[in-house]
Amino acid sequence: MSAVAPLIEIRDLARTFGGGRTIFGTRKPQLTALRGVSLDLVQGETLGIVGESGCGKSTLARMLVGLERPTSGAIRLDGEDLSSSGTKALARRVQYVFQDPVSSLNPRQTIREILEAPMRHLLGLGRAEREARLKKLVDDVNLRPEFLERYPHEFSGGQAQRIGIARALAAEPDVVVLDEPVSALDVSVQAQVLNLLDRLKRERGLTYVFISHDLAVVESVATRVAVMYFGAVVETAPARKMFQAPLHPYTKLLIDSAPVPNRKRERPAGDTGELPDPYDPPPGCPFAARCPRVEADCREAMPPLDVKDLGEGHRAACIHPLSRQ
Ligand SMILES: Nc1ncnc2c1ncn2[C@@H]1O[C@H](COP(=O)(O)OP(=O)(O)O)[C@@H](O)[C@H]1O
Numbered sequence: 001m002s003a004v005a006p007l008i009e010i011r012d013l014a015r016t017f018g019g020g021r022t023i024f025g026t027r028k029p030q031l032t033a034l035r036g037v038s039l040d041l042v043q044g045e046t047l048g049i050v051g052e053s054g055c056g057k058s059t060l061a062r063m064l065v066g067l068e069r070p071t072s073g074a075i076r077l078d079g080e081d082l083s084s085s086g087t088k089a090l091a092r093r094v095q096y097v098f099q100d101p102v103s104s105l106n107p108r109q110t111i112r113e114i115l116e117a118p119m120r121h122l123l124g125l126g127r128a129e130r131e132a133r134l135k136k137l138v139d140d141v142n143l144r145p146e147f148l149e150r151y152p153h154e155f156s157g158g159q160a161q162r163i164g165i166a167r168a169l170a171a172e173p174d175v176v177v178l179d180e181p182v183s184a185l186d187v188s189v190q191a192q193v194l195n196l197l198d199r200l201k202r203e204r205g206l207t208y209v210f211i212s213h214d215l216a217v218v219e220s221v222a223t224r225v226a227v228m229y230f231g232a233v234v235e236t237a238p239a240r241k242m243f244q245a246p247l248h249p250y251t252k253l254l255i256d257s258a259p260v261p262n263r264k265r266e267r268p269a270g271d272t273g274e275l276p277d278p279y280d281p282p283p284g285c286p287f288a289a290r291c292p293r294v295e296a297d298c299r300e301a302m303p304p305l306d307v308k309d310l311g312e313g314h315r316a317a318c319i320h321p322l323s324r325q
């Protein structure tokens, strides 16, 4: 465990969609998107969250910034519950950058209006101060001042994402949740945006939650990594340890199937890629159907994250983890 008090504590966070009954009294199907996620976020780190599409990354991200409410569990910022009433000041401190840069910006607003809104509504700044901050903000994200009077559709994907980043920073947050921030961009533009994010983090003392399905991108930015599978965190570790000696067979599969130069991304031989039914989750380890190390006890109950704990925050939800070479 880290001696530093975490900036954000996520505890047993769960989210289901659907459920309840129709007007005729029949039960509506209920989908489990997140199943008891607990994570700490420490000031100054970049926590990478990685996992295949549909594993619950965005649901977690949206709850962190208050766009989605948990079905159960808690998120605390500096010890205070983020979902309690009167938390506007708290909520401002955690901002979101969306995956799709252009569609996340209101097409009817100029960039000036988009960037001024958080300064006005979340910080309560007057006109003169907003103007001064706007100038600095566009400069900080490498945009030209004349862009302020233009509309989102006039920008490329990379420029639009820099506007999205500027909008998140306009609220002067402590934490930025970046949900697949470069996945929609060309590879050459990805590197520029990643460099920009790195510089902004250092200049502003930010803490990042960096979400991606792309392991290579997470490896290049994260100080610590959490691997998600089927709505749960299955392994956490300092980034270097995770990539050198993963404990969970799913993490190993992700690493083995990550693209390397001159090789197409491919699924390792024998892997079906089959996910359990989110409407009817199995009682045991959700990776059992794909796992080369599966044994009968894996199917009895969902292994908790600390069933294997190597210390220094390296934990895995696996009963028969990979041994360290
Ligand atoms: N608003 C919603 N209504 C119903 N199901 C949803 C909703 N949002 C997400 N889901 C489901 O929850 C699961 C997790 O989705 P998501 O968090 O978007 O995953 P990821 O970001 O990792 O791709 C998926 O099965 C998805 O279909």
Ligand code: SF4
Pocket: 248, 249, 250, 285, 286, 287, 288, 289, 291, 292, 293, 294, 295, 298, 303, 317, 318, 319, 320, 321
């Ligand atoms: S608990 Fe069992 S099935 Fe699940 S990942 Fe570990 S070895 Fe595989």
Ligand SMILES: [Mg+2]
Pocket: 057, 058, 059, 180
């Ligand atoms: Mg997503």
